Amino acid sequence: MKKVLIATDKPFAKVAVTQIKEVFDQANYETIMLEKYTDQSDFVNAVKDVDAVIIRSDKATKEVLDAAKNLKVIVRAGAGYDNIDLQAATANNIVAMNTPGQNSNAVAELAIGMMIYMARAKFNGSSGTEIKEKTLGIHAYGNVGKYVAAIAKGFGMKVYAFDPYVAKETIEADGVKAVATVEELYQKCQYISLHIPANDKTRESINFKLLSKMPKGATLVNTARKEVIHEDELKKIFEQREDFKYLSDVAPNCAEELMALYENRCYFTPKKMGAQTSEANINAGIAAAKQIVNFLEKGDKTFKVN
Ligand code: 3PG
Numbered sequence: 001m002k003k004v005l006i007a008t009d010k011p012f013a014k015v016a017v018t019q020i021k022e023v024f025d026q027a028n029y030e031t032i033m034l035e036k037y038t039d040q041s042d043f044v045n046a047v048k049d050v051d052a053v054i055i056r057s058d059k060a061t062k063e064v065l066d067a068a069k070n071l072k073v074i075v076r077a078g079a080g081y082d083n084i085d086l087q088a089a090t091a092n093n094i095v096a097m098n099t100p101g102q103n104s105n106a107v108a109e110l111a112i113g114m115m116i117y118m119a120r121a122k123f124n125g126s127s128g129t130e131i132k133e134k135t136l137g138i139h140a141y142g143n144v145g146k147y148v149a150a151i152a153k154g155f156g157m158k159v160y161a162f163d164p165y166v167a168k169e170t171i172e173a174d175g176v177k178a179v180a181t182v183e184e185l186y187q188k189c190q191y192i193s194l195h196i197p198a199n200d201k202t203r204e205s206i207n208f209k210l211l212s213k214m215p216k217g218a219t220l221v222n223t224a225r226k227e228v229i230h231e232d233e234l235k236k237i238f239e240q241r242e243d244f245k246y247l248s249d250v251a252p253n254c255a256e257e258l259m260a261l262y263e264n265r266c267y268f269t270p271k272k273m274g275a276q277t278s279e280a281n282i283n284a285g286i287a288a289a290k291q292i293v294n295f296l297e298k299g300d301k302t303f304k305v306n
Helices: 014-026 040-046 062-067 086-091 104-119 143-154 168-173 182-188 231-240 255-265 278-298
Strands: 003-008 030-035 052-055 073-076 095-098 135-139 158-162 191-194 219-222 245-248 266-268
Touching: 003 014, 003 040, 014 030, 014 278, 030 040, 040 062, 052 278, 062 086, 073 278, 086 095, 095 278, 104 143, 104 191, 104 219, 104 245, 104 266, 104 278, 135 143, 135 182, 143 158, 158 182, 231 255, 245 255, 255 266
Parallel strands: 003 030, 003 052, 052 073, 073 095, 135 158, 135 191, 191 219, 219 245, 245 266
Antiparallel strands: none
């Protein structure tokens, strides 16, 4: 009997786990759960004899993948796979996959929710502002960016996007104005919503130079990865501009410092929660389970990333 490990430090909703298990029951696979584990060594021990693994933001390091002697496939139930050591996966002949698009709406709703929360002064009773007619720049027009744009248009925002990998026509077909350079996006937009992955090109790429181009009332919304922000330069922009606000799903390393100095201008979720909805957990979890069965039974490598 094939064994599948679901290793989720931040567990899926119960309803999602039930449905994921059903997929494996039907395939006659055993499901092993490792939730809310306290030490990375728990993950290393749990992978030892399994055929497949589902993870979320859990760290599939070289140590984990080297220990997984029987592992054939690891699926990140979600979009970003910066938490998988792809080199180690390939070296161990393990196929790595993600489930693009499955949790995107949940992340997009959080991005808009955080924008409104800040625009309305954290619901503290004082007078705020509206997001209607404000300019919003979508930095990277992938699955999440598209949803953010669609929701923002419903709120009457003026939506712009920059994405060098998506054709202008594709962006503009959604009623979103495509801009040619990243600088132009930041120059035009009071709100910027980040949807770039964390990789060697993007790490610390959101810097002082770019942020200082934003117009008055600048608000940066980060539901992507904290690593894409240049934190020293983020502190500098907070120091130099009294109007600058930063909202992030997952606190930056300098969160305590920022909260102490600028509590009214920043908000950080206590735990990464963009994809923390039953719907997203069901969609991404079931997609991951089906991809595992299709790979192990038929060799289907759709959404392979290594
Ligand atoms: C993703 O990359 O899909 C999101 O960041 C969600 O991450 P999570 O599954 O850890 O909530």
